[in-house]
Amino acid sequence: MSVIPGAEPFSHDGSRVGVLLSHGFTGSPKSMRPWAEHLATAGFTVRLPRLPGHGTTWQEMNRTRWEDWYAVLDQAFLELHERCDQVFVGGLSMGGTLVTRLAQVHGPQVSGLLLVNPAYTVDDPRLRVLPALQAVVPSLAGIGNDIKKPGQDEGCYSRIPLKALHSQTKLWGIVARDLAEVTQPVIVWHSAEDHVVPASSTELLLARISSADVTEHVLHDSYHVATLDNDAPRIFDESVQFLERLS
Template sequence: MEIMRGAEEIKYEGNEVGVLVSRGFTGTTQSIRPLAESYAREGYTVCAPRLKGHGTTPEDMETTTYHDWVASVDDAMTWLLDRCGSVFVVGLSMGGTLALETAVQYEAVKGIVLINAAIEIPALNHIDSNNQRFIEPIGADIKNESFELTYDKTPVKSVEQLQDLMSEVREKLSSIHCPILLFVSDEDHVVPPHNSEVIFQSVFSERKELVHLENSYHVATLDYDQDLIKERSLEFFQRYTKTRAMD
């Protein structure tokens, strides 16, 4: 299956602290490349996986399940843990959902950074899966004039998989204890901002912070607040790398 140009997996080998960066539903690594590159410039070992069924065609995505998407992240974690003693996980949208799942599964995760993470999207509940195979595209919700590489239509079967993933992760939020930094756009036309509030209240992390993005829509990693996300997430990595070293 041919991969869209710009949707390829991103890997940088650096120091012994790894950072996994994941984009979400129907998106590609293009939308999180600025983050991945900024982390690599600071010396971190970085991996941004191409989720199975993403960055190819909607028809290809239609054949995958959320277990395949989790497995794509697991492969990235394996690559990072072969090189690093600890890993931070960063996720945009469904990438944030996958970051939460990863934090539950791996003790090596020392902290997670979520950007407009998704655990419930009520608008998806009204899609009639019996009468349509594809719906309008989801994504490209950006306040500035940036371009996002994503699909031009969305498989309904994949929407059902996303709902199953979000439901499963919602049930696990109380199992998360690692430090967590959440970014939430005050105006998001894809994932209701309330998602981040629920995550913030539900995780059992002693060290957690919620940062409001006042000048970005859903794909904040390409929007006006992307520099703020870079700066604050890098500070987060440094803070909890130092904390671990002191412990």
């Protein structure tokens, strides 16, 4: 299966402080590569995998489930943990959900979380019929490239694979249920105007986690894919400050 140009994974070996990044649902590493490259330039060891079923076709993605996506990140985390003294995890949208699960499962082995518009719930009444709909309808029109800055492309699908989406909703439920198990330092950026994930998702995160070290930033010049939007340089710089403070 050929990979969409720009959707390839990214890897860089630097210091003994590692950062694992994850892209979002139907997206690809293309949405996170500038951030990954910025962290690599700052000297960190960085891994940005391509999640199974992403960066190819939505039909292939419909044959994958959240456990498949998580397994790839878990493997990358364990590899980083072997070579680094500290490992931080970061993600965009569903990538934020997945790395939050890493923090819940691996506890203090995760040194901190960097989250951009993370998804733990979506206020969409259409999701109520998703369990039945996904059994008969393979896909719906896509919702990607929610970016304010002109000329940007996150390398996402034009269709939403519904079996994969149904699996993602199960992931939301598991991670939201266990948010109190998150005790690591957290930095979260969320856009004031996001057409994909509602503000209630970040509100849920902040209300339930047990972390004592929490930094929240509101982005006023970006939509959902903020890592490619007008506020991206701010995210990159503040992430380096967060990592340097904690390492």
